[in-house]
Amino acid sequence: MPTAYLPLLVLQALAVGFTALILAVSFLLGPRRPESHRMVPYESGIRPVQDARRRFPVKFTLVAMLFIVFDVEAVFFYPWAVTYRQLKLFGLIEMLIFVAILLVGYVYIWKRGALEWE
Amino acid sequence: MIAPLSYYLILSAVLFSIGVVGVLVRRNPLVMFMSIELMLNAANLTFVAFSRYFNTIQGQIVVFFILTIAAAEVVVGLAIIVSIFRSKATIDVDQVASLKG
Amino acid sequence: MAPAQVDFVPLIPTIVVTVTALAVLLLGLWLRGEQGIWLAAVSIAGLVAALVFLLGLAGPAVSERRAAFDGMIVADNLSTFFGAVALVIAILTILLSEHVLLIERFSQGEYYALVLLTTVGMLVLTAATDLIVLILGLEILSISLYVLTGFARGRLGSEEAALKYFLLGAFALGFLVYGSALVYGATGTTTFGQIANVLRAPGASSPLLLIGLGLLLVGFGFKLSFVPFHMWTPDVYEGAPSAVTGFMAVGTKAAVFGSLLRILTEAFPALRAEWAAVLWLLAILTMILGNFAAIAQRNVKRMLAYSSIAQAGYIVLAVIAADPLGRAGVMFYVLAYTFMNLGAFAVVVAVADRGDVGTTLDHYVGLARRSPILALAMGVFMLSLAGVPPTAGFMAKLFVFTAAVRAGYVDLAIIGVLTSAVATFYYLRVIVAMYMSAPAEEPAPAPALRVPGPLLALLVIALVATFGLGIFPAVTGDLVGGTLALAK
Numbered sequence: 001m002p003t004a005y006l007p008l009l010v011l012q013a014l015a016v017g018f019t020a021l022i023l024a025v026s027f028l029l030g031p032r033r034p035e036s037h038r039m040v041p042y043e044s045g046i047r048p049v050q051d052a053r054r055r056f057p058v059k060f061t062l063v064a065m066l067f068i069v070f071d072v073e074a075v076f077f078y079p080w081a082v083t084y085r086q087l088k089l090f091g092l093i094e095m096l097i098f099v100a101i102l103l104v105g106y107v108y109i110w111k112r113g114a115l116e117w118e
Numbered sequence: 119m120i121a122p123l124s125y126y127l128i129l130s131a132v133l134f135s136i137g138v139v140g141v142l143v144r145r146n147p148l149v150m151f152m153s154i155e156l157m158l159n160a161a162n163l164t165f166v167a168f169s170r171y172f173n174t175i176q177g178q179i180v181v182f183f184i185l186t187i188a189a190a191e192v193v194v195g196l197a198i199i200v201s202i203f204r205s206k207a208t209i210d211v212d213q214v215a216s217l218k219g
Numbered sequence: 220m221a222p223a224q225v226d227f228v229p230l231i232p233t234i235v236v237t238v239t240a241l242a243v244l245l246l247g248l249w250l251r252g253e254q255g256i257w258l259a260a261v262s263i264a265g266l267v268a269a270l271v272f273l274l275g276l277a278g279p280a281v282s283e284r285r286a287a288f289d290g291m292i293v294a295d296n297l298s299t300f301f302g303a304v305a306l307v308i309a310i311l312t313i314l315l316s317e318h319v320l321l322i323e324r325f326s327q328g329e330y331y332a333l334v335l336l337t338t339v340g341m342l343v344l345t346a347a348t349d350l351i352v353l354i355l356g357l358e359i360l361s362i363s364l365y366v367l368t369g370f371a372r373g374r375l376g377s378e379e380a381a382l383k384y385f386l387l388g389a390f391a392l393g394f395l396v397y398g399s400a401l402v403y404g405a406t407g408t409t410t411f412g413q414i415a416n417v418l419r420a421p422g423a424s425s426p427l428l429l430i431g432l433g434l435l436l437v438g439f440g441f442k443l444s445f446v447p448f449h450m451w452t453p454d455v456y457e458g459a460p461s462a463v464t465g466f467m468a469v470g471t472k473a474a475v476f477g478s479l480l481r482i483l484t485e486a487f488p489a490l491r492a493e494w495a496a497v498l499w500l501l502a503i504l505t506m507i508l509g510n511f512a513a514i515a516q517r518n519v520k521r522m523l524a525y526s527s528i529a530q531a532g533y534i535v536l537a538v539i540a541a542d543p544l545g546r547a548g549v550m551f552y553v554l555a556y557t558f559m560n561l562g563a564f565a566v567v568v569a570v571a572d573r574g575d576v577g578t579t580l581d582h583y584v585g586l587a588r589r590s591p592i593l594a595l596a597m598g599v600f601m602l603s604l605a606g607v608p609p610t611a612g613f614m615a616k617l618f619v620f621t622a623a624v625r626a627g628y629v630d631l632a633i634i635g636v637l638t639s640a641v642a643t644f645y646y647l648r649v650i651v652a653m654y655m656s657a658p659a660e661e662p663a664p665a666p667a668l669r670v671p672g673p674l675l676a677l678l679v680i681a682l683v684a685t686f687g688l689g690i691f692p693a694v695t696g697d698l699v700g701g702t703l704a705l706a707k
Binding site for chain 2: 350351354355358362365366369372373375378379381382385386389390392393394396397399400401403404407408409
């Protein structure tokens with residue numbers, strides 16, 4: 001029923017209209033005194049000490065990237081877990097091979113020192 | 119009420135188009151890459167929607183693989199971006215243009 | 220699904236290469252510097268073993284298709300041929316890179332492991348008979364190549380090339396995946412054979428399906444750098460380390476063309492009119508723009524990049540024909556291109572020297588005096604790329620043009636011949652630079668170039684193959700000839 005949505009439409013129109021009105025009024029009537037510290041971000045009356053968009057140490061990226069790779073591989077454990085009873089030993093061996101391949105990657109990043117923080 | 123198939127298809131088509139446009143108009147590799155992820159996830163949504171519609175599991179298995187591929191791409195892509203940033207301190211693709219001709 | 224249905228035999232070559240890659244990756248942690256020669260040896264041993272298994276698998280019954288994993292993977296003459304080409308390419312690439320890794324101080328374990336993993340991707344791709352396996356193979360191939368492209372860390376050109384290749388490659392992946400999703404939606408399956416079955420029914424074609432096929436072709440277009448999806452190619456070819464560029468050029472062509480041929484003929488034979496029309500247009504654009512853009516290049520690597528675009532245009536002619544002759548044409552062209560292009564890149568690697576600096580045409584001036592062997596080899600490869608008899612390139616062009624004419628695409632063949640004539644200009648320019656032009660002023664005669672052993676071996680193999688395929692196209696292998704007879 002289109003008429004059932006009419007109140008919503010009215011509400012929408014009111015909201016947009018009122019916002020536009022307030023903005024227009026303050027733009028037309030309000031005094032404008034641009035000062036330097038009015039332009040800084042509001043931080044509860046405390047002077048901001050630095051830009052909020054700081055750079056993070058790139059080490060975080062490395063750890064996050066390694067995490068993503070190993071994390072997503074876990075998705076393949078779900079179908080295996082669901083069908084484990086039907087697949088029996090075959091499934092177990094398949095999964096061990098899968099884990100062994102992941103392990104090679106793990107040994108590699110460990111030996112290359114990707115996991116050392118300092 | 120279950121939303122009909124066409125809703126999912128339209129949503130995924132819209133997502134895919136946003137992704138394509140994003141890659142074409144944005145110049146920041148990170149944003150371009152996010153747009154590519156949007157394209158992949160649009161495809162994932164399509165797969166899952168059809169999978170449910172046909173009542174087969176095939177489409178859902180496909181999504182597992184696409185997720186993994188996307189993760190691998192993320193890691194390699196970020197590694198490339200980080201290494202460029204280290205040697206150039208900018209990643210804007212218009213700035214990164216010593217190869218032109 | 221009962222495990223009894225799982226058949227690992229068609230996968231044996233792939234498994235062998237994978238295990239070798241993992242072993243090399245781990246060994247590379249301990250073997251450094253000069254010891255890296257062992258890594259190269261292990262890699263080549265693994266690749267040769269895989270080749271033996273692959274051909275052994277094909278030996279008893281090359282015509283017999285052996286499907287596995289519910290029809291997702293297949294071993295047939297197409298996969299055997301392109302798989303064998305992929306393995307040969309990997310072996311030659313290792314010969315090409317061995318000394319580069321030492322002088323550039325690249326980490327060798329990772330390099331060889333990535334070359335092997337790229338090969339795994341090629342093997343999976345050429346054997347894939349299911350959309351998802353196809354995407355999986357393509358991505359194993361592509362992701363390894365992204366890393367290889369950026370392998371010269373700290374060299375900005377290489378990192379930029381990696382970024383461009385990565386962004387455009389991932390973009391193409393988006394098209395391929397979404398296209399696959401739509402095809403799955405239109406047919407209810409992702410396996411090639413079943414798609415073809417569904418489409419055999421009258422009225423099975425739908426807008427959804429056509430859009431899906433279109434998006435798949437766009438994805439393939441990016442990966443094979445057809446015009447207008449080629450813009451990444453020159454930059455990536457120029458920026459990547461020269462050895463990687465050679466590998467990338469021939470490797471992706473071999474595997475992706477094999478896969479394109481398979482998907483079009485096995486999954487979408489019912490839509491032949493539609494995809495042939497699209498490829499017809501792409502072929503014309505690719506042949507014309509590739510060749511004309513190559514003329515303007517002063518950098519030999521960029522020139523070879525546009526040349527590879529143009530060559531892809533010629534191979535498409537045979538894909539469009541899609542009959543047994545066309546299939547054989549694709550195979551022969553890919554094989555010929557492998558040897559002549561890898562050979563040319565071997566010379567580029569030798570001339571470019573440390574840091575990949577000497578890649579402009581000026582560096583080739585007077586090469587005949589600095590190294591007669593290199594100049595002679597480069598001359599042969601250029602003539603072959605241009606399609607001059609009696610080289611492999613001539614036979615390859617003859618093959619694809621004949622296939623196009625037989626299939627009724629005379630217009631394409633005419634454009635092909637005309638653009639080949641244009642191409643002769645820029646290929647000959649390299650030869651002119653090497654032999655004719657003497658350095659204007661000669662402060663001191665440039666030092667003679669030393670050609671390392673493995674590179675020399677590669678050059679000899681490529682030269683023999685280029686002439687062999689050109690003079691005895693019929694005897695060069697039961698694979699091509701056999702396929703011509705067997706392809707149905």
